[in-house]
Amino acid sequence: MGSCYLIIIDGLGVGAQEDAHLYGDAGSNTLGHVVARSRCRLPEFERMGLGNIIPLDTVAPVWEPLAAFGKMREASSGKDSTTGHWEIAGLQLERPFPTYENGFPDDVIENFCSLTGLGGVLANKPASGTAVIEEYGEEHQKTGLPIVYTSADSVFQIACDVDTVPLETLYDWCEIARKKVMVDEHAVGRVIARPFAGKPGSFRRLSDQRHDYSLKPFEPFLPGYLQEKGIETWSVGKVIDLFAECGFDHSRRTKSNAEGIELLLEVMELNNRGFVFVNLIETDQNFGHRNDIEGFAQALEEIDREVPRILKKLKPDDLLIITGDHGNDPAMPSTDHSREFTPLLIYPGNKATTMELPIRNSFSDIAVSVCDFYGLENPFPGKSFLNKQHI
Structure with a gap:
């Protein structure tokens, strides 16, 4: 049994969900618009199959992608980081967290x-x-x-x-x-x-x-559940803050994506059969919220250049999952998050049920799949995307 690495590229959406109009986000497509406007190249993500998920101007679909690919629908009400990360960890919210369009009472x-x-x-x-x-x-x-x-x-x-x-x-x-x-x-x-x-x-x-x-997550949630089952858990970036510092044996906060990736690579040297939850924040914090298309594109290119180093560190039994937590389309007038599908890449691809995955009905499919990976009983809503014959 290997280790599981879950990387969140913050704010990376791949098109408006069916209910996006209810959030004022009709027409949002973070990745599509960034690629189209910037003409950026993402050759490593292209090899993995990013261009197979949705049409992208400068990121082509490939015949034999390295990763299984698909996209995920957020089931919870909301479009913020806490909601997205919590759902990834198996917690679906029936009611959204309160918001204040006119300021606080x-x-x-x-x-x-x-x-x-x-x-x-x-x-x-x-x-x-x-x-x-x-x-x-x-x-x-x-x-x-x-x-x-x-x-x-x-x-x-x-x-x-x-x-x-x-x-x-x-x-x-x-x-x-x-x-x-x-x-x-x-x-x-x-x-x-x-x-x-x-x-x-x-x-x-x-x-x-x-x-x-953050609010403390209710039970069970993926990192805490893994801890209880004896799986060592790591947080890199802001993840630990979104779970009120609960559920992690080790945590390392970061100042930049570059630092986050370097820390991830260090953890990969130390880790043995553990679960590593990473957030790369700059796409969202520095560029999405500031409507900076070029900055967003450059951040994606920087991550793309590091993909070979990450893949090289993986052991044969390891699993890598790359996704987003919501959208944050810098090409739209709003400076806020957007209600979008998020991309899903699973490496190596043969660990998934099929290379081209159907749309997932919840981010919680990740929590279910991680439990599957570790051979644990699953307490979360959703459906695994892993092929048990290859894990």
């Missing part, structure tokens, strides 16, 4: 201020992180009041200049928001600390000091 802000001793907050509206800091950063530096904002996702975000509010104070405020304010009907998927630095006109977010405070 007065009682939420009053409760937050009462518990933190603050005299108020700035912004309290849905906004782009970079834009809201430019708009309110100077006032924040003068008053010390935190910038509180949300987005189309289920998030309560607090932005503070590190020279105005100490980082530990920002983290304390987020802990209070997570544990005492954003609870019950206001239990958002994530409370996020968003530190920044600089002067008006040149503020910059400090992504390496960002911290996410």
Whole structure:
């Protein structure tokens, strides 16, 4: 029995789901639009079969792909990172996490201020992180009041200049928001600390000091279940934050995709029969949310160049799964996530039931398949895509 490696390319969608119009995302196609507009080349992903999933202008379908290929439909309501990662881990949400298109209600802000001793907050509206800091950063530096904002996702975000509010104070405020304010009907998927630095006109977010405070996942969920069964679990990137630091024996946070891939390669040297859950965030965080098509394309090309190194590290019994957690189409007017199918690549391809997989009806098929891979009884909804004769 080998190891299982699950890589999430954050925000990588492959076309609008049937219900995308309900989310304002009709016509979204993150990968299709990025490839068409940038004319980027992804030769390693092409060899794996990425161009067999959907038509792509510069990534051709191949006759004998290295990986089994398909796409997955999100069954849960929502399109945020927590929902996507939780469903991948076998947790389907019947109701979406709460969102706030007009900002947070007065009682939420009053409760937050009462518990933190603050005299108020700035912004309290849905906004782009970079834009809201430019708009309110100077006032924040003068008053010390935190910038509180949300987005189309289920998030309560607090932005503070590190020279105005100490980082530990920002983290304390987020802990209070997570544990005492954003609870019950206001239990958002994530409370996020968003530190920044600089002067008006040149503020910059400090992504390496960002911290996410997620809800604790309910049981069972894939990493925790594997732990209980004696399978060693690893988190690389922001994954551990999305599961409230539950379910992992080892975790390594990252500042960039390059660092994430290097850490993955290191873990592959150390790992023996374990489960490694990786998130490569830059496509989403740095480029999707900023409508930066060229940046998104360059991030994909950087990942593509590293594919041979990853494949070379795999042992004969290992399994590699590559997918996304939602869409984030930089070619659309919105700067938020998009409700899209996600790609599915399974390497080596003969471990799958067929090279061309039918559309999966839930991201949870990954959790079911990972249980199949380790020969464990399956407690999750969904259907395995693995061929038991080859695992």
